[in-house]
Amino acid sequence: MKKFIISILTLLVSMVIICPSVIAGGAGPSKDLLKGEILSVDPASHTLKFRKDTTDEELTLIYPESMKPEDIPVNRKVLVNLVHLEGAHEGEAAHAAPEMREIKSIEIMFLDMTIVRIIALMAIGAVGGLLSGFIGSGGAFVMTPAMMSLGAPGAVAVASNMCHKFPKAMVGAYKRWKYGQADIKLGLVMAVSAIVGVQIGIMIQKAILAAFGGAGSNLYISVVFLVVLIFVGGYVMMDAISLAKGTKEEKVGTLALKMQNIKIPPMIHFKTANITVSAWITLPVGILTGMLAATIAVGGFIGVPGLIYVLGVSAVVASATELVIAFVMGCWGSIQWGLAGLIDIRLTVLLLSCSLIGVQLGALGTTYVKDYVIKLVMASTMLIVAVSRGAKVPGYLVDLGWMEPISDTALKVLDSISFWSLVTALGTAALIIIVAMVKGMMAHKQGTAA
Amino acid sequence: MATTTSKGKPWGKTVIMGAISLASYIFLFKNEQLVTEVYTKGGVNTIFPIVTVFWFSFVHGAFASNLLECLGIEAKSSH
Numbered sequence: 001m002k003k004f005i006i007s008i009l010t011l012l013v014s015m016v017i018i019c020p021s022v023i024a025g026g027a028g029p030s031k032d033l034l035k036g037e038i039l040s041v042d043p044a045s046h047t048l049k050f051r052k053d054t055t056d057e058e059l060t061l062i063y064p065e066s067m068k069p070e071d072i073p074v075n076r077k078v079l080v081n082l083v084h085l086e087g088a089h090e091g092e093a094a095h096a097a098p099e100m101r102e103i104k105s106i107e108i109m110f111l112d113m114t115i116v117r118i119i120a121l122m123a124i125g126a127v128g129g130l131l132s133g134f135i136g137s138g139g140a141f142v143m144t145p146a147m148m149s150l151g152a153p154g155a156v157a158v159a160s161n162m163c164h165k166f167p168k169a170m171v172g173a174y175k176r177w178k179y180g181q182a183d184i185k186l187g188l189v190m191a192v193s194a195i196v197g198v199q200i201g202i203m204i205q206k207a208i209l210a211a212f213g214g215a216g217s218n219l220y221i222s223v224v225f226l227v228v229l230i231f232v233g234g235y236v237m238m239d240a241i242s243l244a245k246g247t248k249e250e251k252v253g254t255l256a257l258k259m260q261n262i263k264i265p266p267m268i269h270f271k272t273a274n275i276t277v278s279a280w281i282t283l284p285v286g287i288l289t290g291m292l293a294a295t296i297a298v299g300g301f302i303g304v305p306g307l308i309y310v311l312g313v314s315a316v317v318a319s320a321t322e323l324v325i326a327f328v329m330g331c332w333g334s335i336q337w338g339l340a341g342l343i344d345i346r347l348t349v350l351l352l353s354c355s356l357i358g359v360q361l362g363a364l365g366t367t368y369v370k371d372y373v374i375k376l377v378m379a380s381t382m383l384i385v386a387v388s389r390g391a392k393v394p395g396y397l398v399d400l401g402w403m404e405p406i407s408d409t410a411l412k413v414l415d416s417i418s419f420w421s422l423v424t425a426l427g428t429a430a431l432i433i434i435v436a437m438v439k440g441m442m443a444h445k446q447g448t449a450a
Numbered sequence: 451m452a453t454t455t456s457k458g459k460p461w462g463k464t465v466i467m468g469a470i471s472l473a474s475y476i477f478l479f480k481n482e483q484l485v486t487e488v489y490t491k492g493g494v495n496t497i498f499p500i501v502t503v504f505w506f507s508f509v510h511g512a513f514a515s516n517l518l519e520c521l522g523i524e525a526k527s528s529h
Contacts, residue, residue, distance in 0.1 A: 035490070035492075053490070053491065053492070054491060054492055054493065077486075077487075077490070109490070110486050113479075113482070163499055163500075163503055164503070166503070167503040167504060167506065167507030167511075168507070170507060171507050171511040175515075175525075179525055331500075334499070334500060334503075335496055335500065338492070338495075338496030338499050338500060339492050339493060339496050340492055341489075341490040341491055341492030341493075341495070341496075342490065343489060343490065343499040344486060344490070345478070345485060345486065345489050345498075345499050345502055345503075346478070346479065346482055346485075346486065348499065348502075348503060349475065349478060349502070349503070349506050352503065352506050352507065352510060353475070353510065356506075356507060356510050356511045356514045357514040357517070357518070360511070360514055360515055360518055361518065361523065363525075364518070364523065364524065364525040364526075367525040367526040368526050440526070441523075444526055
């Protein structure tokens with residue numbers, strides 16, 4: 001415990017020191033997103049008076065004609081998304097000439113907590129936690145859209161989920177470290193290099209956004225997402241099936257062996273993972289993980305297979321180590337979203353109420369299953385999530401003008417396919433974990449009784 | 451966070467941690483307007499959500515760990 005806490009404290013202190021430089025180019029909300037209160041609405045001129053949070057600066061903003069004045073929430077904390085000015089940098093829209101400060105959308109920041117919302121948040125927290133404790137990466141891909149469908153603004157959903165992710169990962173990492181599965185040193189090395197990768201990933205995304213606009217950027221993200229998920233998920237699935245059938249032995253892969261044979265100093269030994277690898281291999285894997293994490297927002301889908309197939313770590317250690325990475329990345333992300341004041345702590349603690357139980361259940365579940373079960377759960381999740389993202393692609397192609405427009409009904413159907421396949425991914429994964437865990441526990445009980 | 455394999459179940463710890471956790475939840479939701487206002491000011495106020503989630507993860511995490519142990523759901527002793 002002492003060693004674990006010292007590692008975490010060292011990390012937090014170093015993050016506080018490096019944070020200002022990281023924030024400069026780091027992930028976080030768009031600067032065209034304003035937080036504050038609408039003071040009054042003037043229907044005659046289609047404008048409203050808005051007071052920005054923190055600076056108390058008052059701005060006159062133009063609202064679109066499609067927006068009814070009576071629907072605009074006055075005297076409530078809102079998030080106002082401004083239309084991005086062509087050729088301008090992010091954040092310049094708020095300081096443009098008054099006639100150019102056009103509103104794209106207005107969202108109420110704090111949703112009212114109804115019983116249905118509370119139960120829904122606790123339920124998704126439980127399943128996400130279970131998944132996180134078991135495969136190291138925990139359903140952010142479904143939590144954020146689920147929170148948005150409950151009524152939370154996108155930025156608040158991302159921020160609150162991020163702030164829930166890191167304490168959950170910390171508890172999971174602690175549990176799995178106690179089981180002798182998490183390699184803290186490997187996790188920290190990977191996480192620090194992944195943060196560098198995230199910066200590069202963001203730069204690439206910004207360049208694509210500037211060149212091809214929003215639809216182009218969405219298409220790029222979807223294509224990377226699909227390619228990574230189908231290829232990596234498919235490979236992990238084939239590997240898991242061969243191991244389950246017994247046609248293949250559980251051993252370090254050829255690529256990983258080649259990587260471990262590259263002896264360019266400095267060589268780093270990772271005790272729990274039981275590997276010695278050159279920093280020249282470890283760092284690029286971490287950077288690439290970060291780059292992809294910045295693009296597809298699910299770092300674990302890359303981090304865990306990277307650790308298994310490139311570095312030669314077992315699935316159980318890889319998924320445990322991913323929790324250390326998730327903690328560091330989540331903590332770093334939460335500080336940034338917190339600085340922007342977008343974390344709704346009520347959402348965060350409601351998610352935590354059940355995810356802290358789920359993550360520990362998932363963590364102890366790994367001690368009852370064979371290595372391939374972790375691969376199986378991860379691969380199934382990745383492949384179903386790929387379906388979800390695939391369903392979004394036609395919409396982006398239409399937006400780009402690369403495909404004939406499709407009807408609104410078809411778009412709605414595709415959207416619900418996308419959302420429900422995410423729910424299926426989470427449900428399937430939870431089911432496999434619970435079945436495997438119960439089977440393992442029963443076999444263990446029978447074994448000890450005999 | 452007790453995960454010992456001893457036969458005694460940590461009911462006492464579970465109840466204490468559960469009570470502290472529940473009290474924290476009630477406190478937060480009773481003051482939700484103030485809390486959401488203060489926590490979303492940005493800047494140095496970032497410390498509030500961060501410290502709060504650490505608090506919940508220690509208190510509620512310990513409660514969850516003890517609860518699972520009381521229910522007899524424990525990790526396999528040798529893996």
